[in-house]
Amino acid sequence: MALTMLFGCAKKEEGETETFSGIDLVKDGKTEYSILLPENAEDMEQTAASELQTFFEMATGISLTVRTDDAAVTAQDHVISLGNTSLKEAEKIDTASLSTHGFILRRVDNALIIAGEDGRGTVYGVYEFLERQFNYHYYTGDEIAIDKTTNCKLIDVNYSDAPYIPDYWIGYETMSSFYNSNLRYRALHDFEISRWPHSHLSFLPYDQYKDHEGWYDASGKALCLTNQEVMDEMARVVIQHAEENPTVENVMLGAEDSWTICSCENCQASDTQYTHTGTDIIFCNYVADKLAEHFAPQGRTVNIVSLNYYNTEKPPVEYDESKQAYVPLDEKVIPHDNVYVHICYVYADYSASFKDPDRNSAQIYNLDGWKALTDNLTAYTYNGLFVNEALLFFDDFAYKSDYIRTFGEYGYKFVFMEGSPTKASTFEAMRSYISAQLFWDPDQDVNALTSDFIQNYYKAAAPYIQEYYDKISLHMSEMKAMYEAENKNFGAYVQLEMNKYLFTDRTWPQRVLEQYLELMDKAFEAVENAGYDEDLYEKMIYRLRIEQLSPRYLLLALYPSSFTESEYEQLAAQFNEDAATLGSKIRL
Numbered sequence: 001m002a003l004t005m006l007f008g009c010a011k012k013e014e015g016e017t018e019t020f021s022g023i024d025l026v027k028d029g030k031t032e033y034s035i036l037l038p039e040n041a042e043d044m045e046q047t048a049a050s051e052l053q054t055f056f057e058m059a060t061g062i063s064l065t066v067r068t069d070d071a072a073v074t075a076q077d078h079v080i081s082l083g084n085t086s087l088k089e090a091e092k093i094d095t096a097s098l099s100t101h102g103f104i105l106r107r108v109d110n111a112l113i114i115a116g117e118d119g120r121g122t123v124y125g126v127y128e129f130l131e132r133q134f135n136y137h138y139y140t141g142d143e144i145a146i147d148k149t150t151n152c153k154l155i156d157v158n159y160s161d162a163p164y165i166p167d168y169w170i171g172y173e174t175m176s177s178f179y180n181s182n183l184r185y186r187a188l189h190d191f192e193i194s195r196w197p198h199s200h201l202s203f204l205p206y207d208q209y210k211d212h213e214g215w216y217d218a219s220g221k222a223l224c225l226t227n228q229e230v231m232d233e234m235a236r237v238v239i240q241h242a243e244e245n246p247t248v249e250n251v252m253l254g255a256e257d258s259w260t261i262c263s264c265e266n267c268q269a270s271d272t273q274y275t276h277t278g279t280d281i282i283f284c285n286y287v288a289d290k291l292a293e294h295f296a297p298q299g300r301t302v303n304i305v306s307l308n309y310y311n312t313e314k315p316p317v318e319y320d321e322s323k324q325a326y327v328p329l330d331e332k333v334i335p336h337d338n339v340y341v342h343i344c345y346v347y348a349d350y351s352a353s354f355k356d357p358d359r360n361s362a363q364i365y366n367l368d369g370w371k372a373l374t375d376n377l378t379a380y381t382y383n384g385l386f387v388n389e390a391l392l393f394f395d396d397f398a399y400k401s402d403y404i405r406t407f408g409e410y411g412y413k414f415v416f417m418e419g420s421p422t423k424a425s426t427f428e429a430m431r432s433y434i435s436a437q438l439f440w441d442p443d444q445d446v447n448a449l450t451s452d453f454i455q456n457y458y459k460a461a462a463p464y465i466q467e468y469y470d471k472i473s474l475h476m477s478e479m480k481a482m483y484e485a486e487n488k489n490f491g492a493y494v495q496l497e498m499n500k501y502l503f504t505d506r507t508w509p510q511r512v513l514e515q516y517l518e519l520m521d522k523a524f525e526a527v528e529n530a531g532y533d534e535d536l537y538e539k540m541i542y543r544l545r546i547e548q549l550s551p552r553y554l555l556l557a558l559y560p561s562s563f564t565e566s567e568y569e570q571l572a573a574q575f576n577e578d579a580a581t582l583g584s585k586i587r588l
């Protein structure tokens with residue numbers, strides 16, 4: 001983060017070693033240090049203290065005591081100060097100018113001060129301290145690395161940082177599963193959207209309102225967005241929803257998951273004049289105004305979030321040659337202050353830059369066009385194959401940092417990254433980890449991150465898994481080049497229809513799959529010979545079995561005739577059983 005410049009310190013770069021003070025943090029398995037908490041510590045400051053206690057003990061065996069701020073504390077004291085303490089005030093640590101959820105980490109004399117822009121920032125600062133002090137890394141809930149020590153000096157640090165995108169939600173299956181912690185990935189999110197994503201008919205159910213003439217299209221799947229009665233009733237029920245849910249800040253008005261739109265005369269005229277997205281935004285603006293009217297006297301803001309998906313993905317703008325920029329089609333299609341747009345990048349090729357004019361020209365138009373309309377930008381990205389295709393490698397590692405950076409450059413306030421809906425998809429755990437790393441700082445070297453993850457997560461099997469990962473990444477880029485030369489579309493798309501060559505024997509030659517499976521065999525062998533205790537052994541075998549699913553599946557699905565009938569039957573049954581056990585929805 002550029003913030004570091006502000007405080008005259010620099011992030012520890014790859015290979016650079018941490019600077020230590022001459023002060024003993026731990027000596028002969030004992031410490032003089034305690035945690036200093038503000039007198040009325042907020043919840044997140046208490047979380048910061050318990051996280052520090054947990055991992056400090058994991059590293060040193062010492063349970064740190066917590067001292068409540070009594071204002072007598074000075075920097076001569078051996079304390080790790082968390083959050084808004086009197087010591088932080090006395091040392092004039094300025095957290096107000098930090099970016100959202102940022103923190104400062106500073107040693108002053110004997111004291112170490114960790115203070116965030118908010119409580120969450122303080123927790124994130126604790127993780128930074130642990131990384132620097134004890135080489136702590138949270139790979140997954142069941143793979144946490146930390147150095148063990150009975151003697152160490154306190155780091156000498158003056159550093160601040162903040163997440164690159166202020167708010168993000170990583171929607172991989174493993175992120176939200178029981179064993180992972182979004183907090184420890186520094187990936188909690190604030191931007192909660194009530195009734196996300198398809199809400200039109202849940203607010204105005206067809207069965208309830210079908211007798212109202214002209215409220216729906218002929219199929220009953222789409223609302224008439226230009227009907228005054230519909231607009232008023234939608235405003236009424238959304239206000240009621242927000243009244244009944246006092247913590248709601250953002251409500252989505254999103255069409256159903258279909259291409260259906262109302263084709264009445266008024267809608268057609270509006271769509272012609274403003275585009276269908278324009279019609280949708282005008283509808284959102286109307287409801288948003290009613291919300292503002294209703295809630296402003298209470299001092300409450302409730303935002304409408306539009307769902308810009310399928311029919312409403314393209315921004316209602318035109319290119320103004322004289323200005324060399326996109327401009328709104330009409331004043332009416334400019335989202336009002338309490339309208340956020342949620343742009344679904346559903347057609348993007350995630351194996352390329354969002355600014356690649358050959359592969360993602362439609363996304364460049366989306367980025368520039370929506371930016372011309374509003375600063376209330378939020379995004380929905382798709383970072384895995386959906387439903388039954390999740391066992392095909394989703395080739396987005398190389399460009400994850402590129403599009404995260406792009407969203408940052410365009411000032412997106414919130415980004416949702418949707419992964420595949422199964423915890424057994426290829427390199428699923430690594431996807432969660434890498435995404436969290438890059439949302440925090442997209443300038444990190446992705447290859448270094450993946451190698452580090454593979455090393456720590458696959459241990460004795462790491463050389464073979466690394467080789468497999470390198471091979472499959474290279475293979476995908478070769479396939480991309482091959483199909484590109486034939487003017488055929490091949491990339492990382494959420495839907496298989498957009499990438500119809502992906503699941504073919506041409507893309508996955510049998511010998512390639514057999515090579516992958518040989519590497520898997522070697523990976524299993526390495527774990528067998530590693531001398532692990534039973535728990536670690538089971539854990540490692542489980543991880544390898546998940547990664548082995550993809551080449552097994554492809555070989556059986558694409559080359560059934562290379563097996564005898566009974567062989568195939570047996571292998572397919574075994575695959576189906578393993579897939580079910582490992583949490584994959586795919587069956588042969």
Ligand SMILES: [Zn+2]
Pocket residue numbers: 223224225226227262263264265266267268
């Ligand atoms: Zn209509």
